[in-house]
Amino acid sequence: MTHDSDNAPADIAWLRQLAEENGTGPMRGASILLAAGLIYGVTSLIHWAHMTGLILAQYAAAGMEWLIATGVFLVVCVTLILRLRRAEGVRTAAQRAIGTIWSGVGWGIFALFAAMFVVSARIGVDQNSTMFWLIPSIILAFYGMGWGVTATMMKSRPLGLLAVASFIAAPAVGLFAGSAAIYLAYAAALFLLMAVPGFLLMRQAKSA
Template sequence: MTEPHNDTADIAWLRTLAAENARTPYRGGSVMVSAGLIYGAGSLLQWASLTGLVSRDLTGNGVQWLVATVLFLATLPILIWRMRRTAGVTTTANRVVSTVWGCVGWSIFVLFACMAIKDARMGDGVDIGALWLVPSIIMVFYALGWAVTASLYGNGRLWWLSLGSFVAAAALAALTGDASLYLGYAAALFLLMALPGYLLMRVAKRG
């Protein structure tokens, strides 16, 4: 004979789980800081090259983005190891948010790998028009990541980061064809990725 199903207990358990997820800080802030600073620096270099502040040889064929990606991927295992070493209880929210941001990163990587494959197959060189939209596309992915993070942690302030990322995507698209696009992109990476990541790191240390 089975015991009767207790809906009240289930609801109480779900409320406890939700409260636990809201209280437990996200510990992936260091990855956000790394991505924001590395790619933000790459964007500043691109802007400096387009405005003649540095030699264009430094950014020929977008080599700084390849260097930035290699540097980020080299630091990522170290950051993950440190997070696992200092991690406390891993909540459902932490697991889901980590998965979402991981998918955001890999989606961006695969998307632009596909663009490179297309250019190679078509044999018509690099699609300059598409390249100008790269910052906007990335900011849309970030808006998605922040929206999921805000929802799972029940943090209204994180919703502003999602909204800010959407606004930044549109603003950057409006700068298409102008070198200032990359200056704005660097600012967006610093303010909407590196800075929030640093603040999340501080919260995680206190938690």
């Protein structure tokens, strides 16, 4: 019995589809999570130093450090995305879902900040300062959703624990609302729940 060589391309395409739909593989894009955790974690420390007077106002205008951090992160993010695309191989369905959820998390946070800017411009910051103290908790809740989907798609219990930890950290950080200490707590959460896992997942992807 001979194999029809004309079917070889179809066979290869079928095997590729199986790999894409059923494979899991290492997480791609963990370097972006590492960058987000480091950049915004350091920025949170800078904001804490500003609030406590360790950095004088003329060196860190209130809120400007976050805008600068976002600009830096966007540059880093675009650079990492282009690098990932150049090295792109087979992407599984799980990897596509993970990429989609983290992209959604990023856009959701951006929409949140845009909405808060509009609200503060409309009613004034002093009329509803509570919403600004909620920002760290809301962002950590977003991260919890991202880790939850990632854990499900990768069938990873440790990542599931990260999701749980993020959800717990959201109200825990809120306990420090009204004081500069909230930004120390937020920085710790960003380092432990984003930067460190991102670094470990990046190393895992390189060794795979």
